[in-house]
Amino acid sequence: MDLSEQPEIVQQAFAFVLQGWDLAKGWLLSPAAWSQFAILILAYLLAVLISRKLKPSLTRLFTPADDQGNIFATARRFILIFLPLIMPLLAYGLTGLGESITRSIFGSGEVIAFGKRIFLFLAARIFVTDIIKDGFLKLLGKFVLVPVAALNAVGLLELATTRLDAMVVPLGNLSFSLLFAIRFAVVGGIIFWFGRWSNDQSSTFISKQEEMRPATRELASKAAEIAIFGAAVLFLMNIMGISLTSLAVLGGAIGVGLGFGLQKIASNFISGVILLLEGQATVGDYVELDGGEAGTIVKMTARAAILETYDGRWIVVPNEDFITTRVVNYSDSGSANRYEAPFSVSYDTDINLVPGIVEAAVAKHSEVLSDPYPPDCELRSFGDSGVNFAVEFWVNGIDDGRHKFTSDVLFLVWNALKENNIEIPYPQRVVELKGEIRTTSQ
Structure with a gap:
C-alpha cells in the first residue's frame, strides 16, 4: 500500500x-x-x-x-x-x-x-x-x-x-520543552498539595494547644503556613533545576508591584501580623468598628478578618481597619461586660425598699457576676407616671444572640415587684374640663 x-x-x-x-x-x-x-x-x-x-x-x-x-x-x-x-x-x-x-x-x-x-x-x-x-x-x-x-x-x-x-515552546527570551512543562505542572501540583495537607495538619495541631493564647495560636498557624509554602516554592525550583538567583528579578518585580498596585494588600497583610502579635482582637472576640460592622471574629486571614453577626451573616473586614479606626472589643471570649435594665414603680411605693428587693432578685441569676461588682439598683429620675430605676449588672459575654441577659433580668425584676405588691405604673393623664357641660335631650 x-x-x-x-x-x-x-x-x-x-x-x-x-x-x-x-x-x-x-x-x-x-x-x-x-x-x-x-x-x-x-x-x-x-x-x-x-x-x-x-x-x-x-x-x-x-x-x-x-x-x-x-x-x-x-x-x-x-x-x-x-x-x-x-x-x-x-x-x-x-x-x-x-x-x-x-x-x-x-x-x-x-x-x-x-x-x-x-x-x-x-x-x-x-x-x-x-x-x-x-x-x-x-x-x-x-x-x-x-x-x-x-x-x-x-x-x-x-x-x-x-x-x-x-517540542520546544518559546516564551519571549526563554524556551522550554513541552515535557518540561508537563513535569513542572505535575511535580508542582504534588508539592503544593502536600504543602496544603501539611498546613492543614499543622493548623489542626496548633488549634488543639489550649495553653496558648488564641492570638498566639493564630500567629503560629500563619507562620507555619508561610514557612510550608515558602519551602514548597524553593523545593520545586530546586527540583526543576531553576536557579534561585533568578528570584532576584522576580523579587524586584514584586517590590515594584507592591509599591504601586498591591500596597493595600501589603498594608492588610502587615496589619494582620500586628493584630496577631498584639492580640488585641482575635478569634472569638465580639468587636464593633467605627463603620458599624459588628460581630464575632470567626477567622483571621492574611488579608482580612471574618466577622459573624448574630443573624448568621459573614462580614469581611480588611485588617487595616482594625489598625487605622476605632474598634470596640467586647471580648466575647471571657471578659465581663456591664449592662443595665431600666424599670419604673408607682409613686405610691416606698422607694427605699426597691433597691434591696431588686438587687436580691437579680443576684439569683446564674450568669450575673458578683465580681467585679454585684447588682446595683439606682434611682434615676422622677418621671411623669412613676419613679424611674435601673439595675446595673455584670456578666460574661454579649447580651445578644444566644444570650438574653437583659430580658432575663427584667423577668426577675417583674416577678420580684409583683411578689412584694409593688405596682409598675403605666401612663396616666388627668383631664380637666372647664365650662358648662351641655347635654341634648332626645
Whole structure:
C-alpha cells in the first residue's frame, strides 16, 4: 500500500500498525510466546485465588477497634486502604518469577514483559479509582498516571517522552520543552498539595494547644503556613533545576508591584501580623468598628478578618481597619461586660425598699457576676407616671444572640415587684374640663 502522498502522522500510524502486526504474528507462531501466555494466565489465576484468601485475613488483622485513635490504629487503617492492590501486585510478582524461567529456557521474554506492564497498568487504575479520595490527586492520577501507565504497557512511553521533549515552546527570551512543562505542572501540583495537607495538619495541631493564647495560636498557624509554602516554592525550583538567583528579578518585580498596585494588600497583610502579635482582637472576640460592622471574629486571614453577626451573616473586614479606626472589643471570649435594665414603680411605693428587693432578685441569676461588682439598683429620675430605676449588672459575654441577659433580668425584676405588691405604673393623664357641660335631650 502506497502512503507516500498521505500526511506524516498517517504514515507513522500505519508503520506502528505494521510493527504491531508483525509482533503479533511472531508471538502467535512462537512456542516460547505460547508458554509465556500460559504463564501469564496462570499468574493471574493464582493472584486472584491468593488475594481472595488473603483479603479477609488481612482485613481482620489490620482493622482496629472503633474506639482506638492512637498512631498505631491510624497506621493500620491506612494499610487497609491499599488492600485492593493485592491482586495486580501479586500477579506482577508471579509474572516476574515466570519471566526469569522463560528467559532461562527460551532466551526471550517479550510476551511476559508485556504482561507485567499490563498488570502495572491495572494497579495504577485501581490506585486511582478505588484508593485515592482527594479530588486533586484523583484528577492528577486520571489524566497523568493512568495515561503514562497505558503508554508504558504498549511500549510507547519512551517514544512519547522523546517527542514531547523535542517540542520546544518559546516564551519571549526563554524556551522550554513541552515535557518540561508537563513535569513542572505535575511535580508542582504534588508539592503544593502536600504543602496544603501539611498546613492543614499543622493548623489542626496548633488549634488543639489550649495553653496558648488564641492570638498566639493564630500567629503560629500563619507562620507555619508561610514557612510550608515558602519551602514548597524553593523545593520545586530546586527540583526543576531553576536557579534561585533568578528570584532576584522576580523579587524586584514584586517590590515594584507592591509599591504601586498591591500596597493595600501589603498594608492588610502587615496589619494582620500586628493584630496577631498584639492580640488585641482575635478569634472569638465580639468587636464593633467605627463603620458599624459588628460581630464575632470567626477567622483571621492574611488579608482580612471574618466577622459573624448574630443573624448568621459573614462580614469581611480588611485588617487595616482594625489598625487605622476605632474598634470596640467586647471580648466575647471571657471578659465581663456591664449592662443595665431600666424599670419604673408607682409613686405610691416606698422607694427605699426597691433597691434591696431588686438587687436580691437579680443576684439569683446564674450568669450575673458578683465580681467585679454585684447588682446595683439606682434611682434615676422622677418621671411623669412613676419613679424611674435601673439595675446595673455584670456578666460574661454579649447580651445578644444566644444570650438574653437583659430580658432575663427584667423577668426577675417583674416577678420580684409583683411578689412584694409593688405596682409598675403605666401612663396616666388627668383631664380637666372647664365650662358648662351641655347635654341634648332626645
